[in-house]
Amino acid sequence: xxxxxxxxxxxxxxxxxxxxxxxxxxxxxxxxxxxxxxxxxxxxxxxxxxxxxxxxxxxxxxxxxxxxxxxxxxxxxxxxxxxxxxxxxxxxxxxxxxxxxxxxxxxxxxxxxxxxxxxxxxxxxxxxxxxxxxxxxxxxxxxxxxxxxxxxxxxxxxxxxxxxxxxxxxxxxxxxxxxxxxxxxxxxxxxxxxxxxxxxxxxxxxxxxxxxxxxxxxxxxxxxxxxxxxxxxxxxxxxxxxxxxxx
Amino acid sequence: xxxxxxxxxxxxxxxxxxxxxxxxxxxxxxxxxxxxxxxxxxxxxxxxxxxxxxxxxxxxxxxxxxxxxxxxxxxxxxxxxxxxxxxxxxxxxxxxxxxxxxxxxxxxxxxxxxxxxxxxxxxxxxxxxxxxxxxxxxxxxxxxxxxxxxxxxxxxxxxxxxxxxxxxxxxxxxxxxxxxxxxxxxxxxxxxxxxxxxxxxxxxxxxxxxxxxxxxxxxxxxxxxxxxxxxxxxxxxxxxxxxxxxx
DNA sequence: GGTTTGCATTGATGCAGATCAAACGCGCGA
DNA sequence: TCGCGCGTTTGATCTGCATCAATGCAAACC
Numbered sequence: 001x002x003x004x005x006x007x008x009x010x011x012x013x014x015x016x017x018x019x020x021x022x023x024x025x026x027x028x029x030x031x032x033x034x035x036x037x038x039x040x041x042x043x044x045x046x047x048x049x050x051x052x053x054x055x056x057x058x059x060x061x062x063x064x065x066x067x068x069x070x071x072x073x074x075x076x077x078x079x080x081x082x083x084x085x086x087x088x089x090x091x092x093x094x095x096x097x098x099x100x101x102x103x104x105x106x107x108x109x110x111x112x113x114x115x116x117x118x119x120x121x122x123x124x125x126x127x128x129x130x131x132x133x134x135x136x137x138x139x140x141x142x143x144x145x146x147x148x149x150x151x152x153x154x155x156x157x158x159x160x161x162x163x164x165x166x167x168x169x170x171x172x173x174x175x176x177x178x179x180x181x182x183x184x185x186x187x188x189x190x191x192x193x194x195x196x197x198x199x200x201x202x203x204x205x206x207x208x209x210x211x212x213x214x215x216x217x218x219x220x221x222x223x224x225x226x227x228x229x230x231x232x233x234x235x236x237x238x239x240x241x242x243x244x245x246x247x
Numbered sequence: 248x249x250x251x252x253x254x255x256x257x258x259x260x261x262x263x264x265x266x267x268x269x270x271x272x273x274x275x276x277x278x279x280x281x282x283x284x285x286x287x288x289x290x291x292x293x294x295x296x297x298x299x300x301x302x303x304x305x306x307x308x309x310x311x312x313x314x315x316x317x318x319x320x321x322x323x324x325x326x327x328x329x330x331x332x333x334x335x336x337x338x339x340x341x342x343x344x345x346x347x348x349x350x351x352x353x354x355x356x357x358x359x360x361x362x363x364x365x366x367x368x369x370x371x372x373x374x375x376x377x378x379x380x381x382x383x384x385x386x387x388x389x390x391x392x393x394x395x396x397x398x399x400x401x402x403x404x405x406x407x408x409x410x411x412x413x414x415x416x417x418x419x420x421x422x423x424x425x426x427x428x429x430x431x432x433x434x435x436x437x438x439x440x441x442x443x444x445x446x447x448x449x450x451x452x453x454x455x456x457x458x459x460x461x462x463x464x465x466x467x468x469x470x471x472x473x474x475x476x477x478x479x480x481x482x483x484x485x486x487x488x489x490x491x492x493x494x
Numbered sequence: 495g496g497t498t499t500g501c502a503t504t505g506a507t508g509c510a511g512a513t514c515a516a517a518c519g520c521g522c523g524a
Numbered sequence: 525t526c527g528c529g530c531g532t533t534t535g536a537t538c539t540g541c542a543t544c545a546a547t548g549c550a551a552a553c554c
Contacts, residue, residue, distance in 0.1 A: 052483055060455070072392065074485055078400040082392035093385055100389060127374035134381045138340055141384060142347060144391035145329035151398035152445030153325040156511065190532065198399030203511055205533055222532065403541065437502065447542055452503055468550095469502065496554090503548065512540090518533070524526090 043070075044105040050091075059113040060092030066109030067187035070101040071195065081143040081196035082145070086170050090136055094120050107187050113224035151198050154238055159197040160207045164217065170225050182227045211236065217226040265358035285365040291315075291352040297338075298350040306360040307339030313356025317348040318442065328443035330391070333417050337383055341367050354434050398445050401485055406444040408456045408483035411464065415474050429474045458483070 018082040040066070041064070044050055051057065051066065063085050070083035074130060082101060085091060091111070123129050150162045164186075171184040186193075190208075197204065211217050216236055218226040227233050288311070291297055297315065298304065310332050317330035328350060332338060336356070338350060370376050397409045411433075418424070418431040435442075437448040437455075444451065458464050463483055465473040474480050 070392070072396050074396070074400065075487055076485075080396040080399045082395045095382060095385070101392070103540075123378075127377065130374065130377050130381055131370075134377055134384060135342060137381060137384045137388060138342070141388045141391060144388060144395065145317070145348070148329045148391065148394060148398055149319050149327040151395055152327045153321065198510060201532080202513085202534085206511095208293070238321055238323075322498075436500095448502080449504085449543085450541060453541095498553075499551090501549090501551105503546105505546080506544085508541105508543075510540100510542090511538105513538070514536085515534100516535080519531095521530095522528090524528100 027088065034122060035114065038115045038122075040113055040115075042111045042113055044109045044111070046105060046107050047111075048105050048112070049102060050105055050109075051099045052099075053102045055099050056097060057092055057099050057116060059116050060090070060094060060119055061111045061113035062090045063087050064112050065108040066107045068103055068105045068109055069140055069188075069192060069196070070103055072101055079195045081192065081197065083100070083140070084166070084196065086167075087174060090133075092116065094123055094133065098156060106189070106192055156197075156199055157204050157207050157210065158234065158238045159199060160193075160204065161216070161233055163193060163197060164211075164225065164227065165230075165233050165237045165239065168225075168230065168233065172230075182230060184225055186225050187224045281369060282361065285362045287360055287362075287377070289358045289360055291356045291358070291400050293354050293356075293380055294354060295352050296349060297352055297356075297358070298346045299349075300346055300349045302346050303344060304339055304363060307337070307341060308358045308360035309337045310334050311357040311359050313352060313354045315350055315352045315356055316435075316439060316443070317350055318347055326442045327445065327451050328439065330387070331413070333414075334421060337380070339363065343371055353436070353439055391477065392465075403444075403446055403450050404454050404457065404483065405485045406446060407440075407451065407458065408463070408480055409485070410444060411458075411472065411474065412439060412480050412484045412486065413479075415472075415477065415480065417478075429477060431472055431473050433470045 003065070042061075053072070060184070062161055065087055067087075068085035068091075069081045070085065071079055072080045085103070095114075108120050123133070150159055154162060167186065168182045168184060172182050188196070190204045193199075194201040194204045208217075208219075212219050215228070218228065220226070289297075289308075291313070292385070300319070312334055314326045314334075315338075316331035317332065318326055318328050320326045322426050332350070340347070341363075345362060370380070397406055401409060414433065415429045437451045440446075441448040441451045455464075456465075459466050462475070463479055467473070467476065
């Protein structure tokens with residue numbers, strides 16, 4: 001059923017896995033060749049589970065196209081999304097055998113994968129890959145901690161605005177956006193958003209429509225979002241905008 | 248005012264910073280010597296801020312004794328603790344100039360510090376330090392994500408039980424505890440707990456006393472906690488106890 | 495001893511968001 | 525074209541926790 005073609009795989013995925021987020025200038029030709037040897041692509045349909053929590057992980061990799069979530073579930077069914085996977089994000093944990101979370105594709109998704117064992121061996125032999133991975137992990141840690149503030153202290157409206165703000169920002173940087181209204185496709189169902197934000201899907205629906213009524217966002221259909229004024233959205237999210245007042 | 252003496256500094260802090268959590272078997276004599284040259288101790292009183300968010304970080308290090316928090320504050324004063332710092336935890340972020348969070352000592356605290364610049368240089372020359380740091384950061388990331396589930400989906404009572412459970416577990420492993428009731432000093436004020444759990448201090452107080460009334464915990468004074476049955480506490484926290492049912 | 499000061503507890507009340515319940519709308523296969 | 529199913533919206537009601545306001549209580553200081 002997957003409608004993704006190999007032709008759609010972005011060019012920049014050709015080389016170093018680390019290049020997805022930021023160019024790794026120190027990757028040498030022979031390293032790239034080695035990486036190419038252990039590299040392969042996998043495609044997933046919307047809704048498909050990529051990895052089950054507890055399963056043996058046999059690869060690491062990064063998202064090339066599409067969106068996924070890292071999800072944790074309690075015995076009684078309460079669910080929390082603990083991470084969003086947007087294009088360029090890294091998945092997998094070197095040095096750990098089994099997955100800690102469910103990884104689910106929320107849209108049709110292409111992953112660039114590396115067999116775990118050879119990748120780990122390469123990490124040992126190539127120090128700057130470990131160093132780059134450390135940077136990426138520290139970024140993820142910052143993101144997780146920022147999200148703790150969202151979950152612990154923000155109102156439903158602020159939570160929604162925070163989520164939209166994050167997706168909008170990522171989308172804008174990915175497409176080298178320069179000023180003007182930002183437009184993007186919301187890659188999550190109301191339920192997935194609720195699970196990310198610690199809300200119910202009903203509350204998500206109500207708050208999104210409230211933001212729409214008040215002109216903070218515009219909606220075409222249920223998923224296509226336009227943000228006419230990003231600063232306004234940030235303000236709704238409760239982020240320090242501070243417009244450069246900081247020293 | 249600090250009543251901590253040099254004599255109280257634990258022995259195992261003498262060598263590799265990475266040794267605090269787990270012995271780093273690969274540290275060689277000359278590396279240890281190098282680390283010793285850039286190492287120094289700092290003590291802080293309860294309530295003292297170790298680093299202000301936005302400040303220049305001039306050291307990294309790990310907690311030797313005492314407890315601290317990483318805190319994020321919104322403009323309007325809402326506060327969220329995004330990380331607990333227990334003995335052996337690492338503080339600071341190699342490769343970043345300024346601190347992202349307030350670091351606050353909640354009890355009298357001893358830190359083992361390394362000047363940041365030389366430490367970073369050492370990291371480049373000594374790959375396994377970066378690798379060890381990567382492991383530690385991945386552990387922290389897991390902890391942060393587990394906490395996202397707590398913040399997003401658990402009830403006030405479960406939140407309290409989760410916090411007690413974490414502190415109890417850390418305390419038990421640190422003191423090589425073997426069976427029987429666990430006893431420890433709660434290192435946080437009601438307010439700090441509230442800020443960690445995304446609650447108000449009143450709710451924290453009520454729920455703690457509810458757990459006490461129902462015999463899940465015992466209290467001596469306001470801080471000294473006894474956990475007669477750790478499994479019972481885990482259950483209250485909503486953790487999968489599963490007692491070995493899992494394959 | 496009295497007073498201050500800084501947590502912690504306790505009680506009364508209100509509200510944001512959960513829960514329960516229905517209906518809508520839209521794509522898709524028969 | 526119909527109707528089925530899934531994601532979404534909308535409405536009515538309930539409730540867990542926040543909020544506001546005292547009060548308690550022990551250590552520190554005069």
